[in-house]
Amino acid sequence: MSTTDAHPPETSVEPAAGQAVKETLEDYTLRFAPRSYRRWTPMVVATTALGGIAYMADFSIGAGIAFSHGTGNALVAIAVAAVLIFVTGFPLAYYGARYNIDLDLITRGSGFGYYGSVLTSVIFASFTFIFFALEGSIMAQGLKLGFGLPLWLGYLVSTLMVIPLVIYGMKALSKLQVWTTPVWLLLMVGPLVYLVAEDPGTVDRFLSYAGTDGDGGVNTAAVLLGAGVCLSLIAQIGEQIDYLRFMPPKTEANRRSWWAAVVMAGPGWVVLGALKQAIGVFLAVYVLSEVGPAAATEPIQQFRGAFDAMMPSWLVVPLAVVLVVISQIKINVTNAYSGSLAWTNSFTRVTRHYPGRMVFVLVNLGFALALMEADMFSFLNDILGFYSNCAIAWVVTVATDIMVNKYLLKLSPHAPEFRRGMLYAVNPVGVVAFTAASGLSIAMYFHALGDTLQPYSPVAAVVLAFVLTPLMAVATKGKYYLRRTDDGIEEPLLDAEGNPSALTLTCHVCRQPYERPDLAACRTHDAVVCSLCLSTDKVGDHVLPAR
Incomplete structure (x- = not known):
């Protein structure tokens, strides 16, 4: 993938992008934390x-x-x-x-x-x-x-x-x-x-x-x-x-x-x-x-x-x-x-x-x-x-997805993905499991299912999140994890030891160097774009199409 410094359309990314880039580089807010900083x-x-x-x-x-x-x-x-x-x-x-x-x-x-x-x-x-x-x-x-x-x-x-x-x-x-x-x-x-x-x-x-x-x-x-x-x-x-x-x-x-x-x-x-x-x-x-x-x-x-x-x-x-x-x-x-x-x-x-x-x-x-x-x-x-009912449902859902869906069922991609364009807007696996687990446990907490069951609301949150997460992954066959499997960059995401690659490329929008995991190919230019510029792309000029 070339890193040609072609300029994007003026309407693509917000004018304040330069300020955003400068601030997020203080401690990589919203971003992958690069090896050079760690x-x-x-x-x-x-x-x-x-x-x-x-x-x-x-x-x-x-x-x-x-x-x-x-x-x-x-x-x-x-x-x-x-x-x-x-x-x-x-x-x-x-x-x-x-x-x-x-x-x-x-x-x-x-x-x-x-x-x-x-x-x-x-x-x-x-x-x-x-x-x-x-x-x-x-x-x-x-x-x-x-x-x-x-x-x-x-x-x-x-x-x-x-x-x-x-x-x-x-x-x-x-x-x-x-x-x-x-x-x-x-x-x-x-x-x-x-x-x-x-x-x-x-x-x-x-x-x-x-x-x-x-x-x-x-x-x-x-x-x-x-x-x-x-x-x-x-x-x-x-x-x-x-x-x-x-x-x-x-x-x-x-x-x-x-x-x-x-x-x-x-x-x-x-x-x-x-x-x-x-x-x-x-x-x-x-x-x-x-x-x-x-x-x-x-x-x-x-x-x-x-x-x-x-x-x-x-x-x-x-x-x-x-x-x-x-x-x-x-x-x-x-x-x-x-x-x-x-x-x-x-x-x-x-x-x-x-x-x-x-x-x-x-x-x-x-x-x-x-x-x-x-x-x-x-x-x-x-x-x-x-509050614990919501927090339990969330953490147990994500932990179950990693332990069961990624490592046991292998329906969830092993390497985590976070970039816009690579993911579907909503994945029903986690959203359904979390919503059902937190909703029922909160109802129990407020005595909607009777006084006897009220103390068991945290148990309900744990059990439902743990059971529904793999069930939803099986029901959807893991279809909604990745919108596309290729980010358009030839160089591998991970190095030989399984760590995120330290290879550095330049985002053609903000013109800052970033390490490989924070970048994806640009849809309209023969160049790469960083995750924050993808997030702030208002019209989707840089976001890769589904594949």
């Missing part, structure tokens, strides 16, 4: 990705489940959710790291189609602003305790302070996460170790706590209700992949460190997440008699009580506030960043116009601030329980 070692990428899960919401989630159903049910629920999140997260993390694309780009070629995955992009964007609001609420509680700020002002401060940090992409975020992680780990783990060592009786009180609705025993309904809340975090794998897409190529020399990084920072995030939820139960039970059940779910109160037992009183509140602020910044720069990618991705595909990622940073923060001002923290578990 200079970090596997462990640096993993550390950066894990830094993003420093959120305090886990402590609140664990405490809320325990107060409703008791410690026994809470711990089993946490374990059940963690296993499911790990199993479904593994194939997604592998594909993101191996092929250097984010979860939306994976979803396009794994059952949803070019426009069909807009559904899941909106769900992921919702995940980011819901959890931004949750973390912002926790930080506002800390600012109120430490500085006397009213909550409404704390919400505003926690929102505005991340904007300067999230303007920059992976380069800035990697430095922030690496440098703050040791301090965060010390402040989080230290109090737990001290309390258990100094007063072993705290462990007995923790394990015997029965909750407000429980009798101390473990029962299925309580476990499933608790697991449903925990499973709202299943979409966190999308934020992990936003970092994992910058993994270096997998080679024989780095094979062990590459796999260790993918497992640790991909599905492995849930191990630390589950531990934090369990610690949240422990600390909430510990401070319950002092602050009462309403405040005991607030991480700032949990750590204030723990620090109070181990250090001078003048140091207690400042350290608790420092821990909350560090945690909020670490996770909310990730929430704002990932949310802006998801919104921008959806908007660009639907309108074929790239408005700039910062526009959607502000949109995402606006949604989050509205939730905070509406006091979402007081009905946290209800929001998360509802």
Whole structure:
């Protein structure tokens, strides 16, 4: 394929394409992340990705489940959710790291189609602003305790302070996460170790706590209700992949460190997440008699009580506030960043116009601030329980498509595809499976099928998504995965080791060099065009015909 620099018609691509190209090259927003940009070692990428899960919401989630159903049910629920999140997260993390694309780009070629995955992009964007609001609420509680700020002002401060940090992409975020992680780990783990060592009786009180609705025993309904809340975090794998897409190529020399990084920072995030939820139960039970059940779910109160037992009183509140602020910044720069990618991705595909990622940073923060001002923290578990049904249906559908449809049935193309023109607009495999699974599970959650089945809504989401995804692939014979099998470029997409090719060609529209996986042949010129210029091609001059 020639790379002749013929000019396209003036009406083909939006005038702001130059600005879009410049901005997306900061961290390859909406694009394949090229080898030339991925200079970090596997462990640096993993550390950066894990830094993003420093959120305090886990402590609140664990405490809320325990107060409703008791410690026994809470711990089993946490374990059940963690296993499911790990199993479904593994194939997604592998594909993101191996092929250097984010979860939306994976979803396009794994059952949803070019426009069909807009559904899941909106769900992921919702995940980011819901959890931004949750973390912002926790930080506002800390600012109120430490500085006397009213909550409404704390919400505003926690929102505005991340904007300067999230303007920059992976380069800035990697430095922030690496440098703050040791301090965060010390402040989080230290109090737990001290309390258990100094007063072993705290462990007995923790394990015997029965909750407000429980009798101390473990029962299925309580476990499933608790697991449903925990499973709202299943979409966190999308934020992990936003970092994992910058993994270096997998080679024989780095094979062990590459796999260790993918497992640790991909599905492995849930191990630390589950531990934090369990610690949240422990600390909430510990401070319950002092602050009462309403405040005991607030991480700032949990750590204030723990620090109070181990250090001078003048140091207690400042350290608790420092821990909350560090945690909020670490996770909310990730929430704002990932949310802006998801919104921008959806908007660009639907309108074929790239408005700039910062526009959607502000949109995402606006949604989050509205939730905070509406006091979402007081009905946290209800929001998360509802949201989890959509998130479970999406993640299980994509994971099943990769594990079953690609590797077992071989009806889904093995290498992921995300470029416009190569995919059908909508693939019924993923869209039908996701819609049916999320629709029925949400109906169950709102008691439409009776009170008895209500706790089983997350189970319904998992089972339906897992069963319908391969059934739809068989029923359609895999017909709607690829609109065409040849992108018009002679050079292979993958190199000899199965990594995306590092061959560089020049897009004749924006005149920038891109690596092979980000390009396709142009329909009307003897040249190649990049994926973003394809996305913003308003009249389809560059999009290859179906074949």
